[in-house]
Amino acid sequence: MSIPDPLQIFADWITYSVLGLAPASPLGSTVNFFIYDSIKVTILLAIIVFFVAIVRTFITPQKVKKWLGGRHEGVGNVLAALLGVPTPFCSCSAVPLFIGFVESGVPLGITFSFLIASPLINEVAATMLFALFGWQIATLYIVSGLIIAIIAGIIIGRLKLESEVEEFVYKVKLHDREQGEMTWRQRVEFGISESKCITLKVLPYILIGIGIGAIIHGYTPADFLVGIAGPGNPLAVPIAVLIGIPLYSNAAGMIPIMEVLTSKGMAIGTALAFMMGVIGLSLPEMIILRKVIKVKLIAVFVGILFIAFTFTGYLFNAVLG
Amino acid sequence: MKIAVLGAGCANCEKLEANVRKAVAELGISAEIEKITDFTKIAEYGVMMLPALVVDEKVVIEGKVASIGDVIKILKVQV
Numbered sequence: 001m002s003i004p005d006p007l008q009i010f011a012d013w014i015t016y017s018v019l020g021l022a023p024a025s026p027l028g029s030t031v032n033f034f035i036y037d038s039i040k041v042t043i044l045l046a047i048i049v050f051f052v053a054i055v056r057t058f059i060t061p062q063k064v065k066k067w068l069g070g071r072h073e074g075v076g077n078v079l080a081a082l083l084g085v086p087t088p089f090c091s092c093s094a095v096p097l098f099i100g101f102v103e104s105g106v107p108l109g110i111t112f113s114f115l116i117a118s119p120l121i122n123e124v125a126a127t128m129l130f131a132l133f134g135w136q137i138a139t140l141y142i143v144s145g146l147i148i149a150i151i152a153g154i155i156i157g158r159l160k161l162e163s164e165v166e167e168f169v170y171k172v173k174l175h176d177r178e179q180g181e182m183t184w185r186q187r188v189e190f191g192i193s194e195s196k197c198i199t200l201k202v203l204p205y206i207l208i209g210i211g212i213g214a215i216i217h218g219y220t221p222a223d224f225l226v227g228i229a230g231p232g233n234p235l236a237v238p239i240a241v242l243i244g245i246p247l248y249s250n251a252a253g254m255i256p257i258m259e260v261l262t263s264k265g266m267a268i269g270t271a272l273a274f275m276m277g278v279i280g281l282s283l284p285e286m287i288i289l290r291k292v293i294k295v296k297l298i299a300v301f302v303g304i305l306f307i308a309f310t311f312t313g314y315l316f317n318a319v320l321g
Numbered sequence: 322m323k324i325a326v327l328g329a330g331c332a333n334c335e336k337l338e339a340n341v342r343k344a345v346a347e348l349g350i351s352a353e354i355e356k357i358t359d360f361t362k363i364a365e366y367g368v369m370m371l372p373a374l375v376v377d378e379k380v381v382i383e384g385k386v387a388s389i390g391d392v393i394k395i396l397k398v399q400v
Contacts, residue, residue: 061369061384092329093371093384095360100369168361175367177380288329291360 011036030218037210037256041131045124045206046199052123053194055086057187061097062179068114069105073157076110081149084117085142091285098292102165103174109157112301117149120280124202128255129275133262140316141272145280148308155304156297164297202252209253213260226265236270237313241306244277254278268320273313281305322352322399327363327373334372337386341374344392352396 011032015021021028064083068076089097094115101111121142130138182190229236247254258271286298293301326341328334338356345352357363357375366375370384374392376399387395 062367065369089370089384090331090333092331092334093369095329096363096369096371099360099364103364172361172364174364174369177367284331 007036007040011039026218030214033217034210034214037132037214038207041128041206041210041256042199042203044131045127045202046195048123048127049198050191050195052086053191053198054187056194057182057190059083059087060179061087061089061100062177064114065100065104065106068101068110071107071110073107073109073154076107077113077150077153077157080106080110080113080153081117081146084114084149085121085146086123087114087118088122089118091282092288094285094289095292098289099169099172100174102169103172107157108162108165109153109155111153112156113149113153116152116280116305117146119282119285120149120276121145122279124198124252125255125275125279128206128252132255132259133268137268137272141275144272144312144316145276148276148280148305148312152301152304152308156300159300161297161300164294164300166292166294169292205253206256209256212253213256216257216260216264220264223265225261229261229266229270231267231269231317234314236267237273237317238306238310240270240274240313241277241309244274245281246283247278267317269313269316269318272316273309276305276309276312280309322350322396323355323377324352324396325355325357325375327357327366327368327375328371329358329360331371333386337372337374337382340387340389340392343389344396347389348393348396350396 012023014035015028015032016023019031021031023029023032064087067083068080071079098111098115101114102108126138126142129141227233229240244254254275258266258275262268262271281302286302289298289301324341324345326334326338328337338354341354345354363371363373366373366380368380368383372382372386373380373384374382374387374395376396379399381395381399382392
């Protein structure tokens with residue numbers, strides 16, 4: 001590919017002409033990398049978050065629960081996973097969403113397909129993967145995330161764990177309230193406000209991540225991680241998923257660091273499995289879900305996802321490695 | 322005016338509550354601000370995303386940390 005990249009020209013100009021750094025020096029390469037990646041990611045994020053936010057104005061959770069109520073295994077799980085993608089929720093919303101779904105007759109397995117897909121596949125992570133790893137890896141991540149959400153939901157549904165839901169959930173009556181439809185003007189305004197808000201919120205994490213990545217990029221040898229996290233170490237995948245679980249809040253900052261770690265010898269499947277652990281399983285969400293489901297169901301939920309992420313990591317290492 | 326902030330105690334919910342208190346102070350209106358953390362009560366409002374804001378028993382914000390300015394706009398409409 002010999003198409004000139006205007007962003008690369010700009011980053012080169014700032015680094016080598018304005019700052020006067022030597023192109024071959026570690027500092028020059030670090031600064032150039034930092035400038036290029038941070039501008040690229042910020043622009044892409046602002047654009048993609050805008051479009052996803054527009055889509056989101058059509059999908060309120062109140063509509064989702066109506067669409068999913070009484071659905072059958074299979075179609076219901078696919079629909080739930082797809083609807084989960086543009087619909088994010090902060091971990092404390094897991095409980096009211098769960099109550100709303102159960103109350104309107106959404107089967108347990110289908111509810112879980114939604115609850116798994118929503119955090120696991122989100123526009124910020126997908127954009128970062130696209131910007132830093134390319135569209136192939138981003139697509140692979142989205143598709144495997146959907147398959148995991150669908151299959152894990154089907155398994156949870158088949159296990160017949162309805163008795164592991166706290167009794168009070170079945171007694172709650174959710175008030176059905178009228179929601180006015182937004183006008184197109186309001187949808188666009190919402191998109192702009194979300195784009196600004198989300199991009200600014202994750203930007204500090206991204207910059208820190210890119211900064212740390214740039215330092216690793218400039219100062220460590222290329223085969224630095226081959227021994228510990230390369231394709232040759234089979235334990236690397238499950239350990240990567242385990243390390244990822246408590247790192248929830250820094251998901252946006254993790255991807256730039258992973259980009260660099262893969263360039264230093266970490267296997268790509270291990271990196272993706274780590275990412276899934278970071279954003280797909282979060283400690284605060286599990287703690288808050290305990291209010292509506294019993295420990296056994298939480299353990300099943302976490303166990304299935306842990307196995308699924310690890311398996312996906314091995315699969316990608318085998319196919320791409 | 323009766324205002325209720327619906328949330329489960331996470332950072333976002335606390336931020337909305339703080340913004341609501343500042344907005345009420347700025348408007349200089351007298352309002353009773355209540356914090357609702359009970360999930361059964363939250364469901365009774367038909368809310369599925371947190372944090373949420375209820376003014377005089379009507380849900381005006383759901384699943385969003387509204388800024389002080391936005392809360393002021395909403396409260397003015399309700400007055």
